[in-house]
Amino acid sequence: MTIGLEHYLVLSALLFCIGLYGALTRRNAVIILMCIELMLNAVNISLVAFSSYIVPLLLTGQVFAIFVMVVAAAEVAVGLAIILAIYRHLTDIDVNNINLMKW
Amino acid sequence: MGLTIAFWIMAVVIIAAALSVIFLRNVFRAALMLILCFIAVAGIYITLSADFLAAVQILVYVGAISVLVILAIMMTREVQKGNPANKMQIPVAVVAAVLLGILVYAVTCTPWRLSPSAPLTPTTVPLATRLFSENGFILPVEIGALLLLAAILGAIVITREK
DSSP states (O other): OOOOHHHHHHHHHHHHHHHHHHHHHBOBHHHHHHHHHHHHHHHHHHHHHHHHHTOTTTOHHHHHHHHHHHHHHHHHHHHHHHHHHHHHHHSOOBTTTOOTTOO | OHHHHHHHHHHHHHHHHHHHHHHOSOHHHHHHHHHHHHHHHHHHHHHTTOHHHHHHHIIIIIIIIHHHHHHHHHHTGGGOOOOOBOTTHHHHHHHHHHHHHHHHHHHHHSOOOOOSSOOOSSOHHHHHHHHHSTTSSHHHHHHHHHHHHHHHHHHHHHHOOO
């Protein structure tokens, strides 16, 4: 059985759903950021798969994947800075206890 | 044939590593599993003949982002109580399963118009041409540079001691 576009897309969907489940159920803020990275990687897999199966000579999907990586790097830097600032103020990174902005 | 075997190995490693990121009790081991998942994603890029992206994945994710994550885990070590879950596990599991079903249904039922030509194999030069050429993506590249600068400044300002 040869590997086709559908295999990569199903793998990407599976990884995205695992990341979604983790991001919504975990209470440790660092684990939530790690799950968001998993979801971004899942999107990147599907972008690169589209790029090499549908527009192999244009490489548009790979260009988009590069921009996703840039945004992911910025997001993880700011996100971890926010977690460290919260830790310094509250001495806790459990998101159930961080309810400063809860209305 | 070799490509098929490589794909299945990488897929199994990715799914197993992602599940253990979520379900391992020890946060540090979860971070190591995340690194394994990133390396396997780089292998998936290689099977898709995206060599430049595989190198960037190793450099950015395995080299930089995982170091940041491990640094954050070590700096918040005094309050780590493992990797507990909240009370929303069953509804979120239902939502994730429904989303997975919808995605798999959409993927398998769409008639994809596959291109007959083989993908370019050294992708570095074509990617650079796409990114930096006259009618390419030069404006998003500049905006990306600005975004990274703003993120660096923001991270420094947020974490600075008074």
